[in-house]
Amino acid sequence: MKLIVQKYGGSSVADAEKIINVARRAIKAKDKDNKVVVVVSAMGKTTDRLIELAHRITDKPVPREMDILLSTGELVSSTLLTMALESMGAPAVSLSGAQAGIVTDTKHRRASILRVDTKRVQHELDNGRIVIVAGFQGATGDGSDITTLGRGGSDTTAVALAAALNADSCEIYTDVEGVYTADPRVVSKARKLPEIGYEEMLEMAYYGSKVMHSRAVEVGWIHKVPILVACSFNDAPGTLIHGGASMEAKNKVTGIAHDTNVAKVTVVGIPDRPGIAAAIFEPLTDAGISVDTIVQNSSSQNLADMTFTVARSDLSEAMRLVSPVASKLGARHIVNDATLAKVSIVGTGMVNNPGYASRMFRTLADKGVNILLITTSEIRITCIISEKNVKDAVNALHQVFELEKGEL
């Protein structure tokens, strides 16, 4: 008997009809003699609606209270799915994150999972029930407070549960059919990948692929949980994210990722001395703002310019935090640009082959796309460009690296 963890996102449980569809899929999995755990997100736009409700009360909702408020979204979808299963004759039980043993640290709004105590889930599975777990949430170690996991929370719940339960597979169902060589809405010839390595997936996810959050991929990688990404509305084969693929893959570009949620901040003319970077980035880290690309240029007059990128939604908070630090450091001024995007090529073996980078830069140059910043990892090259050039850039790169052709 195998154990399967399935996860369904908000769009897959957006209304009663879709919840009943999910119930059918869970029963189908159970009927194949599997033990089944289903992790659900909140219905449709519920989380956004709850956040808006809180902001009608106050600009600065208390994080502890916000977490209880947001956690209700997944309680609603998990109980409705359980009712649907029971009404179809399948024994089922819903568990909150806390009841499912998701133990987190105390960082409200962006808690990390410390461990998963699977006792209750195991007990319910042993009693023949399909176990429905409210995603995105947990409780602090002493159980006294509810926490939420922040971005990618429900995916992370599913993968962490799969790891703790030693599940045979973890299936992430969403509204797309899998991981593509590029965003199919931007590149008409984008091709679905049958498989992808954790590391490549991580780069794709981090650099803009909306299929799955990088955080959940990381958990899968660390615990070696194979993750199937597929569509909840049909039975098309999805993309398997696992450890084998990248090792066996040839040196080639796997996909083009892009992200238009990019803003750039430049602190201009800081007297160049040790500790500048720490002074600027510590307040951002404390506020939980992820800083992406960082570039520091030291000029001849002993003045430095510091440029970094953040998510566009974090820009105003980042400006508010960095401005006083910049003037204390004696910087001349601070500028920002919120109309940027990242375009990345992702694939194995790029670090050993400078040909990829130059081909990427040449392609963008030929299209008249100006490159503002460049960053690289072992399996990725990213260029920051103007948002208006994204579509041209992604399509040109997809063609140059022959991604429409598929495996030989």
Added chain:
Amino acid sequence: MKLIVQKYGGSSVADAEKIINVARRAIKAKDKDNKVVVVVSAMGKTTDRLIELAHRITDKPVPREMDILLSTGELVSSTLLTMALESMGAPAVSLSGAQAGIVTDTKHRRASILRVDTKRVQHELDNGRIVIVAGFQGATGDGSDITTLGRGGSDTTAVALAAALNADSCEIYTDVEGVYTADPRVVSKARKLPEIGYEEMLEMAYYGSKVMHSRAVEVGWIHKVPILVACSFNDAPGTLIHGGASMEAKNKVTGIAHDTNVAKVTVVGIPDRPGIAAAIFEPLTDAGISVDTIVQNSSSQNLADMTFTVARSDLSEAMRLVSPVASKLGARHIVNDATLAKVSIVGTGMVNNPGYASRMFRTLADKGVNILLITTSEIRITCIISEKNVKDAVNALHQVFELEKGEL
């Protein structure tokens, strides 16, 4: 330093503006050097909306899941109120029913409070916080499952908390200004009572006064908690429900209660033998349906008719449960009427003075109102009449018993 428990109903927290109003009232109470606990219901029609959502999934939602679903309504309002308080500079914390120590039995949808473990509430109060408790909910003794308390649940949470905390007062805020001699929407001359005894209030509540549920009054009576019922939208004095009033009151009618949520079931022609009543009412009790007035007439041919009333909303379920029993008992047929109402006069000393009953019956007769059933208690006389006669009946009785005149 006094300890006050306040409770605000759904209409008092229906939107952001009203929640902020409630926050102001709680702060006002705290500023008078009180410790303050606030119990809240779900916002406006939230509970109805959640029930509808469940019924879009299935006709028979699992009670355990339904309780988790419904409990989210009060979690939302309690966290929003806490955010409002914090944003106004008042330290506050929200607690779910389970966190507030409301321990119940395992009867989902209509759980009873077994005990209240006040440790956490006391701790938060000692830290100077206003404690916001999600009403209507609790958890089973082992803490593994969420329960809801059924009708009048939030009032009951408030009174039970006040009793367990040995509070100095329990204030129930609602959208009416207190307890009236009759429903002011029906009787224009209805008068607000400054005080009323527990027992009279119980009869008023049970027989149709919507101000407060009889269940919460009972808890207050047993634990001798004085309960102030007042309006959340102004500072008008309310009605104090306490033990002293009925003892000191003169023998007179205190108020007229009416209830239009009444249906009557008659099982006709049952062979008259012991155990008929048990056979008919046990399945109703097991299903949690409250049976009200019961009348059994034995006829000369050794056949009995059994008539009882239930809430109109329970009628179809009651018919479904009683029909097979009735045919097994050999009854001739079973009939029902869903267009009925109860009209009651409530007051002390009626049992010793038959004049009240005859004056009531005479008044109804003079108005041409047919009486279908009569029941009495020590402090109440109730007539079941046709719903269409309610307004006439209540107004006539209010006038005959001189309720518009007030205390001498």
